[in-house]
Amino acid sequence: MFSKILIANRGEIAVRIIRACKEMGVSTVAVYSSADARALHVALADQAFCIGGPEAASYLNGEQIVSAAILSGAQAVHPGYGFLSENAEFAALCKNNGLVFIGPDPDSMQRLSDKASLKKIMEEAGLTGIPGTAALSSPEEALREAERLGYPVMLKARAGGGGRGIRLIRSKAELSGAWKAAAAEAHSAFGDGGLYLEKYIYPARHVELQILADEQGNVVCLGDRDCSLQRRNQKLIEETPCPGVSPFERERMIKAVTEAVRRISYVGVGTLEFLRDRFGQFWFMEMNLRLQVEHCVTEMLTGIDLVKWQIRIAAGVMLNFGQKDIRLKGSAIECRINAKSPGTLKMLHVPGGPSVRFDTCLMAGTVVTPYYDALLGKLIVYAMNREETLRKMRAALCELVIDGIPNNIEEQLSIVGDERFISGAYDLSFMGNR
DSSP: OEEEEEEOOHHHHHHOOOHHHHTTEEEEEEEEEGTTTOOOOOOHSSSEEESSSSGGGGGGGGHHHHEEEHTTTTTTEEESTTTTTHHHHHHHHHHTTTTTSSSSHHHHHHHHSSHHHHHHHHHHHOOBOHHHHOOOOOOHHHHHHHHOOOOOEEESSOOTTTTTTTTTSSSSHHHHHHHHHHHHHHHHHOOOOEEEEEEEEEEEEEEEEEEEEEETOEEEEEEEEEEEEEETTTEEEEEEEESSSSHHHHHHHHHHHHHHHTTTTTEEEEEEEEETTSSSSSEEEEEEESSSTTHHHHHHHOOOOHHHHHHHTTTOOOOOOOGGGOOOOOEEEEEEEBBBOOEOOOOOOOOOTTTTEEEEEEOOTOEEETSOOOOOEEEEEESSHHHHHHHHHHHHHOEEEEEESSEEEEEEEHTTTTHHHHHHHOTGGGGGGO
């Protein structure tokens, strides 16, 4: 096991990883931009290194991060999510400097990180992919392929995730402008502006399945999550299990994804994402080769700490449980609490009680700047049935206070009280109807 890990990230995910490391007896090293000098993850870590100016690009500087890891004596680097978490060149840079990248090995990541190519690989492994293209070389090629697929289509970043670099294209007139904007957004977020197209499937639900796979070839699936509550491709609420998926469908998909992951010899934490259409067909979209923002609901439902297992797997530890040991009982829901604009935290009150969790980077005096993602924290609750979970979430949202930073708590309270959400019969169109 590692004795020291550098966390190549910021915000609530850096805090989350540091806490897991402390519980494992592992020392931690933080990196930070000048805007994050007083951030919570810096205060919690055993060591910290400044890696650049206030802009998000500081967290994309792989050479600076690796230099900090070497200077600190860390043996491994945890990338969190976003930034360099799915960057094969960074994974290779870590490996070439004697550091373990806590994620897939560079060769595997290189093979799987191009989402257009990955879809073909997963189709060969038995999943049904959304009709689409390989990576495109120009807007002109995109226009030709869009005509072949038929509008509407989705223009998507081939690297990264989190809804960045995605545009819905309904006609030829929209494509050229959307190409430039999507490519710029993808390059800013992931350092890769490559794009591809796929057919737009609607109405549909966004369903994903969480997997863990070790070096010894063991693969387990920790159930499904519904991530259909989105605005502009940014997730707002996630829940597990998905209320629109029957036990039979769930069992079938668990078998399908574990077999597919086993066939591609994947190692680490991963998430396979699907669109489920109105006929119950699951269309494979992509596989995220990292921890997801919404991993917390799966942890609450299963009792399995995904961050700790991600670290153990990277250290060569074999899973000590199998698929038959996974119990998907109860219901867990997560609400993402986002800032609406910059501000300074004056007062924070976090709700408590059994099975209530708030993952955040907030502390008194925290300054939210315009440089980064708007996520302030994630409120997660668990109960033995969905009805009770919804009541618990409404109570927790009413109790949560974040004073000084304009936020979306009231909106989240409105959503979880909406009859369409309460019924469970919602899909990706939900926010468009509000």
